[in-house]
Amino acid sequence: MNEFVSPRTRVALLSCRNVCGGTEVLTTYRLRLYPTRTQERLLNETLETCRLLYNRMLADRRENHTGFYEQKRVLVGLKKNSKHLRAVNSQVLQDVVLRLDKTYQAFFAGLAKRPRFKRKARYNSFRYAQLGGFRVIGKALRLSKIGSVKMKLHRPIDGTPKTCTVIRDIDQWYACISAKIGSSEPIEPQEGKAVGVDLGVVNLATLSNGRTFGNPRHLDRSIIRLKTLQRRLSRKKKGSNNGEKAKVMLAKAWRRVRRQRDDTAHKVSADLASGYSTIVFEDLHIPNMVKNHNLASAITDASWGQLRRLTAYKAERRGGRVILVEPRGTSQKCSGCGEVVPKGLEERTHSCPNCSLVLDRDVNAARNILKLGLERARMEEQPLLVQRRRISKFAPVKQEAYG
Numbered sequence: 001m002n003e004f005v006s007p008r009t010r011v012a013l014l015s016c017r018n019v020c021g022g023t024e025v026l027t028t029y030r031l032r033l034y035p036t037r038t039q040e041r042l043l044n045e046t047l048e049t050c051r052l053l054y055n056r057m058l059a060d061r062r063e064n065h066t067g068f069y070e071q072k073r074v075l076v077g078l079k080k081n082s083k084h085l086r087a088v089n090s091q092v093l094q095d096v097v098l099r100l101d102k103t104y105q106a107f108f109a110g111l112a113k114r115p116r117f118k119r120k121a122r123y124n125s126f127r128y129a130q131l132g133g134f135r136v137i138g139k140a141l142r143l144s145k146i147g148s149v150k151m152k153l154h155r156p157i158d159g160t161p162k163t164c165t166v167i168r169d170i171d172q173w174y175a176c177i178s179a180k181i182g183s184s185e186p187i188e189p190q191e192g193k194a195v196g197v198d199l200g201v202v203n204l205a206t207l208s209n210g211r212t213f214g215n216p217r218h219l220d221r222s223i224i225r226l227k228t229l230q231r232r233l234s235r236k237k238k239g240s241n242n243g244e245k246a247k248v249m250l251a252k253a254w255r256r257v258r259r260q261r262d263d264t265a266h267k268v269s270a271d272l273a274s275g276y277s278t279i280v281f282e283d284l285h286i287p288n289m290v291k292n293h294n295l296a297s298a299i300t301d302a303s304w305g306q307l308r309r310l311t312a313y314k315a316e317r318r319g320g321r322v323i324l325v326e327p328r329g330t331s332q333k334c335s336g337c338g339e340v341v342p343k344g345l346e347e348r349t350h351s352c353p354n355c356s357l358v359l360d361r362d363v364n365a366a367r368n369i370l371k372l373g374l375e376r377a378r379m380e381e382q383p384l385l386v387q388r389r390r391i392s393k394f395a396p397v398k399q400e401a402y403g
Contacts, residue, residue, distance in 0.1 A: 025181040025317075027159065032152040033141065033166070033173040040173070042146045047168060049084050050096050051123035057100050058115055068101040089144040091133045092126045099127075124168040134164040134177075141175055151175065170251045194278035196370025198330070198362045201298045202348075205268060205307070206362035208370040213268050218260040219301040226253050265307045273314035280373025281308050282327035325372040335367035 035043060053075075060066050060074070075093060079085045085093060106112035128134045133144045136157060140148040143166070159179035167174045196208035204215040219226075229250040236243035272279050286305050290296040312322040332340050334350070336357040341350065343361070350357070350364040357364075 025159075026162070026178055027181060028176050028178045029155070029157055031141070031154070031175045031177065033175050034150040034152070035173055039146055039149055043166065043168070043173065045084075046088050046092065046126055046146070047123060048120070049088050050092065050126050051118050051120065053078075053085070053093060053096050054100060054123065055117045057097055058117060061100070061104070068097065071097050071100075087145060089128065089133050091129045091144075095127045095129050098129075125165055127163060127165045129163055131161055134161075136161065136177070141177075149173075149175075170248060170255060193276045194280070194370060194374060195272070195276045196280045196366040196368070196373060197272070198366040198369060199282065199284065199302070199304045199307070200362055201295065201302060203362060204264070204302055205272075206360070206366050208363065208366040210360075210363055212362075213271075215302055216260070216264055217298075217301060218257050218264070219297065222253065222257050226250070226257075229253055261301065261303045262306065265303050265310050269307055269310035269314055272311050273318055273320060276315075277318075277320045278323065278373065278377065279311055279315055279320065280323045280325060280369050281311075282330065282369055283324035284327055321377075323373040323376055325369055325376060327369075330368040330372070331361065331365045333368050335364045335371070 057071055060071065066074070072094065075097060079090075079093070100115065103112060103115045107114055128144070135142045136151075136153075137148065139151055139153045141151045141164070142148045143164075157177060157179050159181035161177050161179045163178045165176040165178075167176060198206045200206060201215060203212045205213040229246065233243065233246040233250055236246050284304060286299065290299050308322070315322050329340070332342055334341055334352040334355065334357060336352060337355040339352055339354040341352050343350070348361050350359055350361045352358070
């Protein structure tokens with residue numbers, strides 16, 4: 001989750017109904033860490049140990065077809081014979097096995113590609129699954145086997161901390177601490193307000209009431225620098241110190257673009273969630289849309305999926321709802337009379353010969369989206385939120401050690 005208002009303040013809220021009908025909120029705080037040189041070396045060694053263990057377990061699955069529980073038994077024996085594994089907290093090692101199993105579960109469910117071996121640049125996080133492995137002490141985060149790491153505690157952590165994920169972002173370190181709050185009263189949105197949202201490339205989002213959110217096009221504004229840094233990297237000798245420096249500079253430039261996209265998505269989603277009680281999006285299948293190489297870069301830069309996910313949890317927190325509808329025909333159908341008016345992508349104005357309705361193409365599509373959403377809401381007895389697919393049978397919050 002790039003789930004933050006700024007690089008220093010990231011809070012994501014996930015809600016689930018409990019047995020009694022109340023609301024349990026799992027809040028994730030993203031906090032900046034400032035490790036010493038010794039601590040940074042230990043963090044990097046932990047990541048490398050986890051990466052090698054992941055690759056070893058993946059190879060064992062491919063060759064011997066072992067399962068999750070069998071690999072947890074094997075892990076106990078491996079720790080006895082390896083000083084590197086003994087230097088890492090047991091929760092972290094168990095989570096590596098669980099991560100591999102979840103990846104396979106997602107692969108079998110058709111939600112991800114086949115698991116692959118991880119190189120250094122592809123393994124940048126490890127996780128403490130229980131509170132015993134980590135603890136917040138004042139403005140420091142105490143990590144088992146690593147020590148107390150200085151932390152920027154920009155806001156107090158409410159509730160009971162459950163898990164902690166340490167993330168390496170190029171040259172920066174972050175801790176994502178998930179805390180469970182027993183009950184949370186929803187922030188009531190403006191009653192009775194519903195809006196349809198048409199996502200696009202010219203405008204990031206067009207609402208059914210005519211309001212638009214411009215597309216900042218962050219990639220276009222940084223493309224010259226990105227190409228320059230990529231050209232410098234290609235001219236450096238592979239494996240040299242200058243090559244590593246050029247690689248870091250290029251990664252930092254891409255990180256800046258990523259953070260700009262997240263900042264825009266958070267601002268737009270907060271505006272939608274605070275102003276409307278019902279928000280209707282098209283259920284777009286973005287992986288198929290980016291196969292069109294003419295629009296792939298623009299669609300990726302707009303971050304439609306990120307905007308939809310952030311709006312969902314913010315609306316849920318405020319007691320609202322997000323509804324997904326079938327996108328087919330929303331741009332061609334007239335929102336006034338329902339007549340189908342065919343038009344190409346180059347036509348930006350909707351003009352209906354049947355009812356003489358003339359308005360912007362995206363506004364017309366947003367009104368059709370809103371109608372479909374309200375019809376679907378009336379058919380359901382309870383609010384429809386963006387569905388979260390559970391890809392594993394294992395509980396993500398607490399993992400017990402295998403006996």
